[in-house]
Amino acid sequence: MHTFAELIIVLIILLDLALAVTGSLSSCIRLVALQGVVAGLLPLLAGAPHPRALLFAAVIVTLKGAVFPWLLMRARDQSGARKDVEPLISYPASIALCIGAFIASSWMGSRLPLPETQVAWIVPASLATIFTGFLLITTRSKAITQVLGYLVIENGIYIFGLALFVEQPMMVELAILLDVFVAVFVMGIAIFHISREFDHIDTAELSELSDWRRAGDAK
């Protein structure tokens, strides 16, 4: 059983790597959804599933596997943006950063004073996932990939929580899920509005206010 959980952890890390190298926006959205679903199924492997845990996993899988991808795909289609993620650094550099992050987080995972976990690498995997989320936010130039990075960070924090607690306090988890849901909903709408106002969702261009221009390029 633990080997199976370890395989899932490996799958999560491989999904991190895949996210770091994927060029297409729609497959990025699908990968994030897949990671969310896989992470949501992880607590069910720990032992005999509690009915409450089952219900909770079902909520997570529906939200992360169906609702979020649908919202993001809708935002992608409506923004009319180009269909690739336009990274600011090259893919080999992304993958090297990801592997470096995994090395650093396995070192950190061995240093952190955490309760003994049954599944190996769950702490390094969660830290690496959080880092991948930051990587997506900082090195991709679209607003929609920032939402994706935020979701990946949420996945990482969720896995980290799994490592800490045998059983999740349900209220806390549901509240986090609700927050994330509202956030993705709001960001989806915000992306749509940004692209309608400015004809693009490139964050590098969003550093200035629209009615403020430098003296040089006033037209």
Add this chain to the structure above:
Amino acid sequence: MEIIKPLSQYLAVMVLSPLLLGVINRVKAFFAGRRGHPTLQLYFDLYKLFSKTPVYSRTTTWVFRAGPVIGVSAMVTVLAVLPFAGRPSFLSFEGDFIFIIYLLGLARFATVLAALDTGSAFEGMGASREMQFAVFAEPAFFLGLAALARVTGQTSLAGMFGALTGDTWRVAAPVLVLLTASFFIVLLAENSRVPADDPATHLELTMIHEVMALDHSGPDLAYILYGASLKLWVFGSLIGCMVLPRHSGSWASDCALFLLVMFVVAAAVGVVESSMARLRLIKVPYMLITAFAFSALALIFQMGR
């Protein structure tokens, strides 16, 4: 009497390795709906080429003639070290996995030198690409073998694959899955199979490995073709030994099962070739970096447990 089994394993490898390419071609023909050439085609080709007289260009030197011979003899030596069905071959010593990596490097070096010796622009291009991809493929392969040494606690190939049992798979399945994937990608790239290179292409500008053999003829070309089939066997048998850790008592059933797995690996290569398009040249290093990432992850996992 103990020498007979390793010797017959070795002979089986020497005789059967051209059959792998035949299996790949049959699978490709099946997917394309063609009849394809016979499974034994490479044997006919080798026979035909060996009975021909080689032609040498006047610009070439002894380096050109030595290339194919060094290449094929390096492969023959590698196969003497490599375990067969998880059982040791007759030449096996501590740390021999580094030895086979260097032998593979030597074979590549000899082929590249021979290609450069022709003075042809096309062959120089092929040589440069071969070296460029080797830069990415070799670390992936090396790290993968290092991770395997770490998993099994052995430093000889025979020891590694001998210590690899079903229990190892139960304990370290993630590591072994990653390593198998990494070795399969390296196999595709090193043997110039489809996502990296197209062995059936006839346009020099897009070829990598094939373009280096353009000027070779007769027995030299036969050595190159035979060396390529041996190389496919080397990488295939690493994967075969990895996914087939079961050691039953009987030597014959182990060997039969191993040969079956080898042909399954060849069929898998054929399926990949028929279902994938070849990558653009710039994208090939990305694929190999992925293999490197798999190997590195496997090593980190193993260190962290």
